[in-house]
Amino acid sequence: MSHRRIRFYGAAGQLGTIAVTLLGLLLLTFFIGRLMPADPVRAIVGEDATRETYEQVYRSLGLDRPLWEQFAYYLGDVFTGNFGTSIRTGQPVIQDILHVMPATIELATFAILIGAGLGVPLGVFAAVNKDRWLDHVVRVFSLFGHSMPIFWTGMIALIVFYAHLGLVGGSGRMDQFYIGLVEERTGFLLIDSLIAGEMDVFWSALNHIILPAALLGYSSSAYITRMTRSFMLDQLGQEYVTTARVKGLSRNQTIWQHAFVNIRVQLVTIIALAYGSLLEGAVLIETVFAWPGFGQYLTNNLITGDMNAVMTCVLIVGVIFIGLNLLSDVLYRIFDPRTR
């Protein structure tokens, strides 16, 4: 078989894998939705509806059909982009999610910039200074980031930096009296306020995002540091590094222009995955900081038992993760000649 053919089969196999994983994902969300204790019919018709109304709605929701048939309907709905209506807000779930997503993306993007900006250099320095004091300091620093309950650190940070020192804004995306002042264009407050030229709002938003983003960034920097260090150690142990040094290149040139260049692809994949797992931290940190994003939307719906909304949120997280994994695979294939 020619190489091109092998690559074609590889890609087709991967697509098949993704399709199966997606189907499994849908099965899982469907299963979770059916298990939920909340009665979807009750939630629609209310407590004092007659038996006839109840049964009519019950049938119209298709709940009287066998499970596999319900799953087929669910699949059809999902593929036509119909994720149902949120019982809590009365809006189509997808519209709700699109509305809250920018707040989370803004937070996560800010956080990953901090996380990668901190984690990558620290990882490189730790690897270069392996087993020296700097390495140990970095290790303890990143282990702390990895071990802290982020909702707790968030509260302590609020007590210290907001309540006592007054350095940053408190909860929410901006100060109360700025809410509604800026027209929503992109949903990213930092960008919207700049477009509108409202610098006050911009600074307020920046003041509010910096603390939760720093905490999320710190927690993801733990992972990024660890991985960067381990990638770097792999490179530094190889002969071309010694060759470069023997040729007369300086230590810094060898580290940054030779070894570091070779770990860039691995780093991008790691950072992509770290970006995805920020969603997890976001669920907790958004609750602490009253951040009106995806995480808060998910937890509110969990507590009220809003089936459609929960299923869709879980599905979206799953799809984001599959997408990020795929992205990292593709990057490897493109940039690492050994995988061809």
Place this chain on the structure above:
Amino acid sequence: MSTHTETAFRLPAPLLALKNIVLFLLRSPTSAFGLAVLTLLILVAAFAPLIATHDPYAQDLALTLQPPGNGHFFGTDELGRDIFSRLVWGARITLTIIFLVSVVVGPIGLIIGTTAGYLGGKVDTVMMRITDIFLSFPSLILSLAFVAALGPSLNNAIVAIALTSWPPIARLARAEAMTFRKADYISAARLQGASPTRIIIKSIMPMCLPSVLIRLTLNMATVILTAAGLGFLGLGAQPPLPEWGAMIATGRRYMLDSWWLVTFPGVAILSVSLAFNLLGDGLRDALDPKQINRR
């Protein structure tokens, strides 16, 4: 013949020498710290009735939100309950979560992983697809969804965490099993007529055990954080249970004036999860010398 099988079926040497492992761990200050914290946790949990100064559920509405001191080491909460005693009793809950999750997750991950890795082919594909689906979620989100489906309670939180934490173990066990599959001693066992089940249980599983144990220890840090996160969101242990995460959740309303309500339970969670991470690192050095250069 029988001596041959005996040597092949023996546990790897490091597991037999638990004493050596502990000695090894104590040599490094970080893993010694981890071991010390976990020993303390176990002791506190075991002797909770003796250590606690008050009844963890006893309310004293005359002494609410008292700062640390005055007969209450860590102060009192909004119902006048002694925070120190609640933390001490909470150690039992934490330990229960860790124990139950490990007992469920370890064997499940080991069985699925080694079976898939040894048998290969279709069995492997199907099992790994299922694992992939579970792996495509961050563990907290999937646990959240499961708890929402099962209803919020401590037991359901444990079930949800167990349901979401076996896949990495299975992945690891599979990778290990695949490296041993082609080994000569496995072929020898097969030629002697050992059934696949026997080979998996007697020859493959013991070889995968060290790395599974390390992974399980490192996982415990995540398990603790997830459990605390569920408790914090009100989906795990329910009040008045003295679960650390739930304690933080109720303390949140008073945190600006009464910092001790959230600070001490958080320090407890942080210490235990840090201890597991440090211990896991140490165990990796002790049980898996080939990793030492990468650390």
